[in-house]
Amino acid sequence: MILKELKSVVENIITELKDNGKFPKENNHLDYKQELNILTGKSEIENFLINFAKDIISFANADGGIILIGINEDKNTGQHQDIGLDQKNLDLLSKIDLNDVSQKFEKITKVGITLDLQVFQISTRKFYYLLIEKQNNILVPIKDFPDYKLSQGVVLYRASGKNETANESTASFNRFLHMKANEKSKEFMEIWSKLLPEMVDINPREVLILNPLQNKVYGFNSKDNTLSGSEIEIDKAQNGVFNIILNAITAGEIGKITTNEGKPLYKIVGEIQNVKEHIIISTLQQEVKKIAKYKFTNLQLKAVIHYLKWVKTARFAVDNPSEESINLGFEDYLWIETTDHVQKKTKIFFSSLAINKIAEIINDNSLHQVVFGKMLDVAETNDASP
Numbered sequence: 001m002i003l004k005e006l007k008s009v010v011e012n013i014i015t016e017l018k019d020n021g022k023f024p025k026e027n028n029h030l031d032y033k034q035e036l037n038i039l040t041g042k043s044e045i046e047n048f049l050i051n052f053a054k055d056i057i058s059f060a061n062a063d064g065g066i067i068l069i070g071i072n073e074d075k076n077t078g079q080h081q082d083i084g085l086d087q088k089n090l091d092l093l094s095k096i097d098l099n100d101v102s103q104k105f106e107k108i109t110k111v112g113i114t115l116d117l118q119v120f121q122i123s124t125r126k127f128y129y130l131l132i133e134k135q136n137n138i139l140v141p142i143k144d145f146p147d148y149k150l151s152q153g154v155v156l157y158r159a160s161g162k163n164e165t166a167n168e169s170t171a172s173f174n175r176f177l178h179m180k181a182n183e184k185s186k187e188f189m190e191i192w193s194k195l196l197p198e199m200v201d202i203n204p205r206e207v208l209i210l211n212p213l214q215n216k217v218y219g220f221n222s223k224d225n226t227l228s229g230s231e232i233e234i235d236k237a238q239n240g241v242f243n244i245i246l247n248a249i250t251a252g253e254i255g256k257i258t259t260n261e262g263k264p265l266y267k268i269v270g271e272i273q274n275v276k277e278h279i280i281i282s283t284l285q286q287e288v289k290k291i292a293k294y295k296f297t298n299l300q301l302k303a304v305i306h307y308l309k310w311v312k313t314a315r316f317a318v319d320n321p322s323e324e325s326i327n328l329g330f331e332d333y334l335w336i337e338t339t340d341h342v343q344k345k346t347k348i349f350f351s352s353l354a355i356n357k358i359a360e361i362i363n364d365n366s367l368h369q370v371v372f373g374k375m376l377d378v379a380e381t382n383d384a385s386p
Helices: 003-020 044-061 087-094 098-109 170-199 241-249 283-289 299-309 352-361 365-372
Strands: 030-033 064-069 115-122 125-132 158-159 162-165 210-211 216-221 226-231 334-340 345-350
Touching: 003 064, 003 115, 003 125, 030 044, 044 064, 044 125, 044 158, 044 162, 064 216, 064 352, 087 115, 087 125, 087 345, 115 299, 125 170, 158 170, 162 170, 283 299, 283 345, 283 352, 299 352
Parallel strands: 030 064
Antiparallel strands: 064 125, 115 125, 158 162, 210 216, 216 226, 334 345
16 A cells, blocks of 8 residues: 555544554554564664564555554553553654665665554654555565564565465465565556457457557457567657657656656557658768759758758757657658667658758759858769769
8 A cells, every 4th residue: 555545544533542542453564563572772763663674565565554662562462552652752753864774765765655653642642654655576585684584585575464474384485475466466456457448349350559668569360360479669759759649648757758667658658660651860861962063061951950940959869869859740741750669769751851942952953052151062963873
């Protein structure tokens, strides 16, 4: 559970305690602690971790949880006493900075945690509650921490109302994996149950699913009458065609391509590359020369492209350009494509439509001074030779 959900649960528990004196039993989401074991010579945060580090990892690796501090539960009878905390405990807990606790956990497990620690009162007695949010990443100690009763590589989680060790036996580990698999299945069903009503009127044969994390596309294969997939380059650049469309029709994170787990991918999630004919800049120059009346260099070709406002500067890089180098709205003439996903190499490509547009500027000698700062020489022949 996330903090917001845990907050709602703990507020209901506290209301029941105040109004009716009812104490829920310890369970997979709830634990009681009468008081802290405070050691002299240790800082407040060290004492906090000595008392709670193991519980925090266990709850975070399960479904999150709540620890009520200042209440005693008799394990034999199940009876509860809302004793409250003495001043020594209250002083220590009031000095805890949860940012420091999270930073400590990054050193213990290489993963931060999300907590909330708040004081509350019943009659004249004061208590604290500690909320531990469920983490998607499994928290595992990277080495032994004897003070915190944590051992390197031990996977703790909350089950059957107590802290369990997942990897103490094959059976225990299988139970832990089964629990995590069920969580993923539940999340999957929740996502799709919200999506399916929107899809009931769509022919499944007309649906394409793009996976930007793995650069794959899935769709109906009419030949084999089945769903099949294949690898494809998906442009996740902010100025990619599909991101431009998304930003025009919606706002916020849902309107951007993402590879984050849990984000909806049934929106448009990428730009399919190589679906339109393209040429490189050297080919563009050769083709323009065939119909140009004047001689021009590569730099002068770039000057024309800049004059047409397709790019922000005449000195733009063709290989590995910055995403901001191309102006929006001219995708019919040029665009950026990923040429090597692993090495993250990109390149500016052009369409054949750019040839005549550029030639028109070069052939208009009234623009030469404006575009090139001088008059161009007349071409001797109009061929593709350099």
